[in-house]
Amino acid sequence: MASESDQGERSEEATQQRRDDFRNRGQVAQSxxxxxxxxxxxAVLLIWLMSRYFFQQIWExxxxxxxxxxxxxxxxxxxSQLIRFALSKMVFILAPMLGxxxxxxxxxxVMQVGFVYNEEALQIRWDRLDPVQGLGRMFSLRAYIxxxxxxxxxxxxxxxxxxxxxxxxxxxxxxxxxxxxxxxVFLGTLTTRLLAGVGTFMLVLSSADYFYQRWxxxxxxxxxxxxxxxxxxxxxxxxxxxxxxxxxxxxTASRRMMDEVPKxxxxxxxxxHLAVALKYDETMVSPRVIAKGADLIAEKIRAIAREHGxxxxxxxxxxxxMFKTLKIGQSIPRELYTAVAEVLSYVFRLKxxxxx
Numbered sequence: 334m335a336s337e338s339d340q341g342e343r344s345e346e347a348t349q350q351r352r353d354d355f356r357n358r359g360q361v362a363q364s365x366x367x368x369x370x371x372x373x374x375x376a377v378l379l380i381w382l383m384s385r386y387f388f389q390q391i392w393e394x395x396x397x398x399x400x401x402x403x404x405x406x407x408x409x410x411x412x413s414q415l416i417r418f419a420l421s422k423m424v425f426i427l428a429p430m431l432g433x434x435x436x437x438x439x440x441x442x443v444m445q446v447g448f449v450y451n452e453e454a455l456q457i458r459w460d461r462l463d464p465v466q467g468l469g470r471m472f473s474l475r476a477y478i479x480x481x482x483x484x485x486x487x488x489x490x491x492x493x494x495x496x497x498x499x500x501x502x503x504x505x506x507x508x509x510x511x512x513x514x515x516x517x518v519f520l521g522t523l524t525t526r527l528l529a530g531v532g533t534f535m536l537v538l539s540s541a542d543y544f545y546q547r548w549x550x551x552x553x554x555x556x557x558x559x560x561x562x563x564x565x566x567x568x569x570x571x572x573x574x575x576x577x578x579x580x581x582x583x584x585t586a587s588r589r590m591m592d593e594v595p596k597x598x599x600x601x602x603x604x605x606h607l608a609v610a611l612k613y614d615e616t617m618v619s620p621r622v623i624a625k626g627a628d629l630i631a632e633k634i635r636a637i638a639r640e641h642g643x644x645x646x647x648x649x650x651x652x653x654x655m656f657k658t659l660k661i662g663q664s665i666p667r668e669l670y671t672a673v674a675e676v677l678s679y680v681f682r683l684k685x686x687x688x689x
Contacts, residue, residue, distance in 0.1 A: 345561050347554035355554055364546055366539035368441040373532035375437045377525050379430060388517045390426050394419065486538065490531055497530045498523065587630065590661060593623040594637040599680045601655065604647040608634040609655045611665075613677055619664045620673050625656055644680045651676065 347355075355361070380387070397403065397418060406415045501523060508516055556564075594600075597610035598620075608631035610624035626634055638645055651672045659665070665673050 343555040343557055345556045345558055347551070347556055348561065348564055350564055351554055351556060355550070361550070364539050364543035366535060366542045367444075368438055370532055370535040370539045371437045371441045372434055373528050373535060375433055376430075377528045377532065379433055380521055380525055380528075383429060384517075384521050386429075387426060388514070388521075390422050391517070394422050489534065493530050493534055494527055497527055590624045590626075591633060591637060594634055595641045595643070597623055597638065597643050599676055600634060600638045600643055600645045601652045601676060602631070602635065602645055602647050603649055603652045603656075605631070607631055607652045607656045609652055609659075610634060610638070610643075611673065611677070617664070619670065620677060621664050622655060622659045622661055625659075625661060627656070644683060646676050646679065648672070648676060 397415070403415065406412050504519070508519065511519065593612075594610050597612050599611050601609045601611065607627050608625065609622060611620045612623045613620035624634055635645060637643075651669070654669060654672075655665075
């Protein structure tokens with residue numbers, strides 16, 4: 334029972350593959366509050382930088398509304414020129430704001446999650462149109478919690494707004510004596526102050542929310558030990574199959590090596606534990622190891638050598654040095670030239686003597 338409980342407990346850190354799967358599904362740590370904060374601060378910056386521009390556009394609309402153009406439109410019934418003017422002014426006012434907000438929203442998303450391509454989000458899911466499921470989501474515990482959080486957030490924002498604006502309330506009756514320019518300056522200052530105060534609170538809130546989202550996502554991504562094993566098996570293959578493949582590869586390499594033994598000029602032995610087969614001809618810079626082995630493989634190499642009449646020379650230090658330092662197909666290094674040359678010289682003299 335204890336082992337089953339351990340297998341079902343999500344006690345393991347998420348692997349990179351699981352993190353990538355979550356990311357590909359669009360499940361990433363992201364705080365919506367952070368985007369709101371950047372939008373608020375960008376609005377403050379926009380008002381501060383372009384207040385004169387906005388005031389000019391609003392002033393022109395005000396003059397048009399209460400000027401001769403409005404009187405002529407009412408008398409003649411021709412509103413086309415007035416509508417075109419109003420629409421153009423709305424574009425001039427809203428275009429900078431909407432453009433900046435789009436850029437800020439894009440930057441806020443990239444800062445939190447980077448660039449994520451979510452194929453599942455582009456697919457049509459008809460279950461989202463199910464009214465029963467929609468009502469279930471609306472009246473779920475998570476929906477109640479989110480609603481309570483939104484209500485608490487709105488309450489705190491209202492309290493902050495009250496303390497920021499309470500000393501300005503007494504100025505409101507005096508606005509009747511202000512000029513339009515003074516009213517605009519007062520409203521701009523008031524709006525900037527309000528947005529800055531609320532933005533500071535939202536910045537703290539968004540930071541806490543972002544770290545909570547990361548913690549919650551890490552908790553959701555945690556894996557059981559069995560899931561980790563299954564992922565390793567799917568990524569690297571079944572260990573039993575891998576072991577069998579490696580065994581087959583070793584056997585194949587061993588057979589190929591044994592096929593090269595008859596081509597050797599000499600077998601250097603330990604004399605019983607190690608055997609190294611060397612080959613040398615005029616096309617080679619130095620002799621080359623074409624086979625080597627220990628114990629049973631060494632015995633097979635010696636048996637093949639005896640079968641094909643290949644000289645077997647006992648040289649313990651040379652056999653150990655070549656077996657430990659050289660790979661199959663590798664040429665003899667300079668430090669072993671003398672010892673190997675003595676062996677080959679003896680072998681070639683022996684072959685010459687036999688032929689004579």
